[in-house]
Amino acid sequence: MVTLKARGLQLYGKNPNNLKIHRMTRITRDSKCWNALPRSEEGHIGAYHCKVNTLSEIIKEFNPTIAAQTGLNAGHSAVLFLEFSNTILYSFDIGRWGSTAKAHEVLNKFFPKRHFYIKGDSAVTLKDFDTKVDFAFVDGGHTEDACYADIVNFDKIVKVGGIMIIDDLAIPGVGAAVQKFNWANYEELPISKYKHGYINGIKIFKKLKD
Numbered sequence: 001m002v003t004l005k006a007r008g009l010q011l012y013g014k015n016p017n018n019l020k021i022h023r024m025t026r027i028t029r030d031s032k033c034w035n036a037l038p039r040s041e042e043g044h045i046g047a048y049h050c051k052v053n054t055l056s057e058i059i060k061e062f063n064p065t066i067a068a069q070t071g072l073n074a075g076h077s078a079v080l081f082l083e084f085s086n087t088i089l090y091s092f093d094i095g096r097w098g099s100t101a102k103a104h105e106v107l108n109k110f111f112p113k114r115h116f117y118i119k120g121d122s123a124v125t126l127k128d129f130d131t132k133v134d135f136a137f138v139d140g141g142h143t144e145d146a147c148y149a150d151i152v153n154f155d156k157i158v159k160v161g162g163i164m165i166i167d168d169l170a171i172p173g174v175g176a177a178v179q180k181f182n183w184a185n186y187e188e189l190p191i192s193k194y195k196h197g198y199i200n201g202i203k204i205f206k207k208l209k210d
């Protein structure tokens, strides 16, 4: 364990046959909340330290006041929003894992009154949500229909000048949803401008007009 930590790696999980190794970055090592999160039952941003670094950089740069994401899962992307800006964050998740409600409890303890968890299929819950946001992060359902619905519903509430980030472009359903949406009102920002910019599968769109 000590040797692994010294190499920037951390062991996760209780079952020694099912331990996962996650690379830690300075960001996750220094975080006051990261290690209090429950164990994730599916993929999350913390498994890719270049994504952690890049998303943190983007959050710092855009410094949102009101942000929203689909895909809370075990809370890892949420921590980056809450630690690297003073934003309020609305997280939409279908809640298929026990870890998701637990993650919200942890976030609420570390960042009181700044995190709101809306449980349910985001195709339904986000459609009815009418708070304007300046930062939207799409990382919920990865089928074409689920991802497309998230993009369409976020498009209605992202402010002009705000941004929408799509994660996991390499997943066919996500890629197809991004291709299908008409981005005429948006400018795509080059991911390469970020220091840790060579990351597969993230796109950033800035809204230019409604």
Ligand SMILES: C[S@@+](CC[C@H](N)C(=O)[O-])C[C@H]1O[C@@H](n2cnc3c(N)ncnc32)[C@H](O)[C@@H]1O
Binding pocket: 042, 043, 044, 045, 046, 070, 071, 072, 073, 074, 075, 076, 077, 078, 092, 093, 094, 095, 096, 097, 100, 120, 121, 122, 123, 139, 140, 141, 142, 146
């Ligand atoms: C890849 S994980 C999100 C990871 C998280 N953004 C992070 O990096 O820490 C995807 C999450 O989307 C949720 N999800 C899947 N389909 C959904 C849907 N139709 N509506 C809302 N959430 C959904 C899953 O329950 C899961 O928690």
